Amino acid sequence: MKRLMTFKSILWTIVGLAMASGITRMLFGLGAITNQSDATPWGIWKGINVVPGIALAAGGFVVTAIIYVMRRHEFSRYSKFAVLLAFLGYISAATSLVVELGLPWLVWHPVIYWQPHSALFEVSWCVILYLTVLFLEFVPVPLDETHWFSGVRRFLIKYKLILVVLGVMISTLHQSSLGTMFLLTPEKLHALWYSSMLPIMFFVSAVAIGPLMVILAVLVVSSLYGRELEREKLGMLGLISMGVLVVYGLIRIIDIAATGKLLLVFDGSWQANIFLLELVLILVLPIIFLAVKKLRYSTAGLWIATISGVLGMVLNRANIAGIMLVQTGNLYIPTIYEIFISVGIISAAILGFLFCVERFKLWETKWEDSRQEPNAQPEFDRSSEVYLGAPRLAGRTIYSMIFVVSLAFGFAVISSDRLYSHGVDDVIAQEARGNGILYIDGNRDNFGVAFGHAEHIKRQQGADSCSVCHHMNLPQDKSSQCSACHRQMYTTTDVFRHDWHASPTGANIACNMCHTPGEEKQKSSAKKCVDCHLDLYPENAVNTFESYLTVSYVDAMHGQCVTCHAERALSDTTKVAQARCPACHTGSLPHYLKEDMRDKLRQPGLSNVIIPKSDVNLELKQGE
Amino acid sequence: MKAILTDVTLCIGCQECVAACKTKHNLEPDYPRNFHRTDGLSARNWTSILQKDEHYIRKQCRHCLEPACVSACPVAALVKTPEGAVTYDGSKCIGCRYCMIACPYGIPRYDWDRAIPYIQKCTLCYDLISVGQQPACTTACPTEATIFGERDELLAVAKQRIKDNPDKYINRVFGEHEVGGTSVLYLSDIDLGFMSYPMRDIKSSLPQTTSMAMSAVPPAFVGMGALMGGLYWFCKRKDKIRQQKNDKEGSE
Amino acid sequence: MQEFIDFCRGPLFRLTFLVMIFGLIRILILDIWGAVEAYRNAGDKNLAWKSAFIKTIQWLFPVKHVVARRPVYSLISILFHIGLIVVPIFLLAHVQLWKTSVGIAWWTLPYDWANYLTLLTIACSVALLLGRALSKTSRTLSRKQDYLWPILLLLPFATGYICANVTVSPSMYQLVMLTHMLSAEVIFIFLPFTKIAHCVVMPLSQFVMTLAWKFPARIDKKIAATLKKEGQSV
Incomplete structure (x- = not known):
């Protein structure tokens, strides 16, 4: 215990x-909390929880069909297990969907907004219907504990066969339409996984691995609660599974061979290696361990076969629904929180399973607590x-x-x-390089603006004109660089640094040197920066700021340049062009960078730029 | 069917179309986020200018004739209108992001940073073109690099330009046949293959890949039911025969 | 030192504060659950609802106790509780922190009131501690926990008073601040798992006592088992 x-x-x-x-x-x-992005819109919740969760729930309809349709009543002991597994599998997949959807409170929309050409529409209908069927199949078990609704219970048990057949019909559609969903992405899904047979492969593999999952659950329960196993029956169930696995293997191998992808399998790329690993897990190991009679009826053999099969299944679905799907070159690594949620939903399902095992009569007799x-x-x-x-x-x-x-x-x-x-990415703004012509390139993506510093000084009437642009200095400095205060490329920076001023290792100033003693220690009761730092503003500064936060480097640059340029453009109709973005963002790289940048595909540096308020452009239009 | 023709050789990269688009749709200023792709499109940028060497290429939704996103959407939030625009109705959307997976050009973008997120993409200014006006971007273009009109007429214009300047252009109208044809056409002096995911068969439209599987759904459903019924009947009969045999043997 | 303070103010505060909130909700749910279960299992379902309710009200607003037995002790205890609850919640500095981090603010105590209440709370807790230690009867009833709690509760009040009123050097201020936060966080984390949880289960305690005085479920079997007479009729 x-x-x-x-x-x-x-x-x-x-x-x-x-x-x-x-x-x-x-x-x-x-x-x-996620690292899902425009490049990888589906993360591990789809790849680990939703798609494999539904595939592993297939044991529900396969095992019940074997028992009730094919009348193999020797397995009837596992029917409740299988239904419970399927029920929990679907609930956990639905829960993951709730977390994963952008607008989960509208998850019922497919019921009223029909779009029958979409595979996902079919999937959502199947989830709703099959959850209902599974509920009706499972609900007699908890009802057995009480005397409530005994009429309903008897009715459901009497017409179980109809529920089982309905379950098989819906599951057939559901398992295969999950494969259909990925038929739509021939240009994204890796060639080794993409196949027009995907719907059939999804269905057959679900039928094969479903019973293995049921066996695995029985193994886990027996080891946790110390129950004896019926290896004979489990082995027989495994044998049925193996038969379907052989069919699945044949479909996959023939499909690969027929579409001429055999060479791809052995080209040594990481995708090909994962493909081989997947085949070993889902096909080779289970088939070997279930085919050999001695291994099939041994506990260890069953453990290995089922775990390998289940892992292979998860890997296969994760590959199709995630790992091999989007090949944009953007690396997607899930955050720790995504992993928490993913594993947490599985854990909750296991807890629910153990709860049912302890409370209800799943195994003929009840577990004693x-x-x-x-x-x-x-x-x-x-x-x-x-x-x-x-x-x-x-x-x-x-x-x-x-x-x-x-x-x-x-x-x-x-x-x-x-x-x-x-x-927002945390990017430290780097200082501009150069002398007469400054190359302003804060994030060092080598795609900046060549700013004629000397030329601007000349145009602004000489050396006294610094104060037109330079509005604040570092203490004991003249004409501080922009990046000295606007330290962050895209976010604001705290320039005052209260902690540093108060810290004994910093400025070591007692609180009441700045804050008026006896009053609340707030900004309003504190001294102004210029009270101590007399040289903070340049002489005749045009702009003065009284804020502890600076705007981002990008905003600062644009605020300083675009404002002036727009004013000039409006006042002088011959200079309209200088208010447009390409007037400064010429796109030509500095000579010393040209050699190694020339042949690279240049995704636009301009996308990193905040387009200035569009009313400037509108006014320009009217000015013209 | 309306369309847009963008001539890459005429584009000077002034971004007037980007600014016009942002103004028209009230899109907020954009910051680089860790969930953006590097092509400049985002939830707040529905069109962008890509630069390859000295060429400027405008990126926007291609408004495919048979859009993969429309066939993917489970709630019909995305619709291909008769005018040619692929429009989006946020009130239907459930946020499954299957359209983002389906789009061969990677156009739809998502409000990752919002608690109530929607898909964001170019709508070809459907409100304007449905009353006979031009989209904001083509109105704004100062060099007529991107123009608006009937798709057939624009195709003819494009082919005429290629004919007039065979040395200047690649002899192909991009968007005429790809994924079954698109409503946004490109004339270019460089190959525009990098604008989409690598296509294996550019001629066939993507919805065709699923349509066969989807049309097999009703027969599969009924067939599986019949199969189960038959199997049940067969197994029951086999049991009965075995029972009778056993009874016989027992009685003998 | 500053990094340490930031850590205490950020993740450590979130952790301990949430442990307190969730822990209190948990203890409340568990208590109600247990009481409901016991009530359902009880053979005799007649309970003294009314007297339990009246007792609860009397404990929540202990006017009667002040007038009746041990007036001094009761008064000190009430003042102590008022200070304990009011000062941390309605102090301007604390509300300011909530406003900057979460964006919500509420009514605050005037500066002087807060000071007086703090001093009063400190005095009351010292008095309670002395009362416990000096009286022989209460000494025999007390556990170590009972001495530790008043001291622990006193710490953040004393340090908080120093931070707000006494002018000290920055390094000293940081040290006092750190003690203030750490002691408060220790209180948070132990609060829902010790006797201080009475701050939420208090209204239930009278009902639980009333229930417990009835014989719990299957007690007959337990008595039989204890007497080693299982299976025999009583």
Whole structure:
């Protein structure tokens, strides 16, 4: 029982972390905690939870069909297991969808807005219908515990066959239409995985691996709760699985050969290696371990065959729905929060599974809860220490405590920077290079603006004109560079640095040197910067600023240049062109960079530029 | 069917079309984000100017004749209108982002930083063209590098230009046949293959790839039901025969 | 030092504060759940609802206790509780922090009131501690926890008062500030798992006591098991 408790504690910890990440995602949007992007619109939730989750739930319809349609009643002991697995698999996939969709509260829209040409439309209908069928198939099990709705229960058990056949029909469509979805991406999905047979492959592989997943669940339960295995029956189930796997393998290999992709398989690229790994996991290992009679009926053999098959299945679906799908060159690495949510949903499903195993009669007889033994020690309620009888849900004190602490920890580790900056890249602005002609290129993407500094000085009537542009200096400095204060390329910078001024290792100024003693320590009660730093503004400065925050480097540059240029353009109709972007952003690179940049495809530096307020352009139009 | 023809050789990269688009659709200023692609398109930028050496190429939604995004959308939020524009209705959208996966040009962009996000893409200024006006971008273009008109007429114009200056242009109107044809056409002196994902078969439209599988859905559904029924009948009968045999053997 | 303060102010504060909030919600749910379960399992469902309710009200607004037994102790205790709750929540500096980080603000205590209340709370906690240590009866009833808690609760108030009123050198200020935050965070993290959880389960305690005085579920079997007479009729 100790092992079970450790296992459950770990699961609860993960669920807590996932819950924290999930709530943050709902409040702040997908960009706040995921690395999904315009280049990779689908992340690991699709690739690990939704698509493989539904594939692994296939055991529900395969095993029930074997029992009720093909009348192999020797397996009927596993029918409840299979249905429960499918039910939880679908619920976990639906939960992942809720996290993954941009507007999850509108998830029911396919019901009223029809678009029958879309594979995803079919998928959503199948999810809704099959969840209903699974619910009706499973609900007699919990109803067995109580005397409620016994008429409904009897009715559902009597017409089980109809539900089973409906389940098979819907699942056939659902499993295959998941494959259909990826038929639409011939130019994105890697050639080794793309095939016009995808719908059939998805269906056949689901039929093959579904029963293996049921066997794996039985193995896990028996090892956690110390139950004896019926290896004979499990082996038989595995044998059926193996038969379908052979068919699946033939389809895949013939498809690869027929479309002339055999050479691709052995070209040694990482994609090809993953393809081979996938084949070994999903085909070779399970077939070997299920074909050999001695291995098939041994516990170890079943463990290896099922784990390998399930892993192979997950890898296959993850490859198609993610890893091999978008090849834009942008690397997608999921954030730790995405992984929390992904693993957390799986953990919650396992916890739900264990709960059902403990509470309901899944295995003919019910599991005894060790903590509910008649002579067990009474469990005290921590806060009041009043004994109120043994709790119905064992271990709720410990598990809820683990959950609460890990939930709080989850919220604590989510970096608030990421939430509030909304993913703006942190780029330090570099100083402009050059002398007479300054090359302004703050983010060093070698695509800046050549600014005629000397020329501007000349045009602004000589050396006294610095104050036209230079509006603030660093202490004890003359004509500080722009990047000295506008230190961030795209975000604001704190130029005052309160902590540094107060710190004994910094300026070491006592609080009341700046803040008026006896008043609240606020900005309004503090001295102005110029009270101490007399040389802060250049003489005759045109602009003076009284803010502790500077605007970003880009905004500063544009604010300084575009304002002046636009004014000139408006006042002098012969100089309209100088207010346009290409007047400065000429696009030609400095001579010393030209050689190595020339032949590269240059994605536009201009996309990194905030287009100035468009009313400037409008006024220009009218001016013309 | 309306269309846009962009002549890469005439574009001077002034970004007037970008500014006009931002003004027309009230798009906020843009900052580089870690979820952007590097082609300048984003949720706040529906068109952008790509630069390759001294060539400027305007990127925008291609408004395919048979759009993959429209066939992908499960709720018909994306619609190909008779005028040629592919429009988006945010009130239907559920945020599945299947259109982003489906688009061969990688056009649709997402409000990653918003708690209530929508797909963002060029709508060919549908409100303007439906009342007979031009889109904002073609109106703004100072060099007539990008022009608006009927698709057939623009194709004729493009072919005439190639005919007049065979040395200047690549002998191909980009967008005439790709993925079944697009409403945004390009004339160019450089190959524009880098604008889309590498296509294997440029002639066929993408919705065709799924249409066969989708048309097989109703027969598959009924067929599977019939198969299950037949199987049940067969297994039951086999059991019955076995039972009778056993009974017989027992009685003998 | 500044990095340390930033850490305490950022992630560590979020962690401990949320542990407190979620932990309190948890203990409340668990208590209600346990009480409901016990009530459902009880054979005799007649409970003294009214008297439990009246007792709860009397504990929440302990006017009667002040007038009746131990007036001095009760008064000190009430003042201590008021200071403990009001000062941290309604202090201007704290509300300011909430406003800058989360964007919400509420009514604040005037500066002088806050100072007086803080001093009063410190005095009350010292008095309570002395009262516990000096009286022989309460000494025998007390655990280590009971001495530690008043000291721990006193710490952030004392340091907070120093930060707000006494002019010290910056390094000293940082040190005091750090103590202030760390002690508050220690309180947060232990609050929902110790007797201080009475701040939310208090209104329930009378009902729970009333329930517990009834025999809990299946107690007959337990008595039988204890007497080693299982299976025999009572």
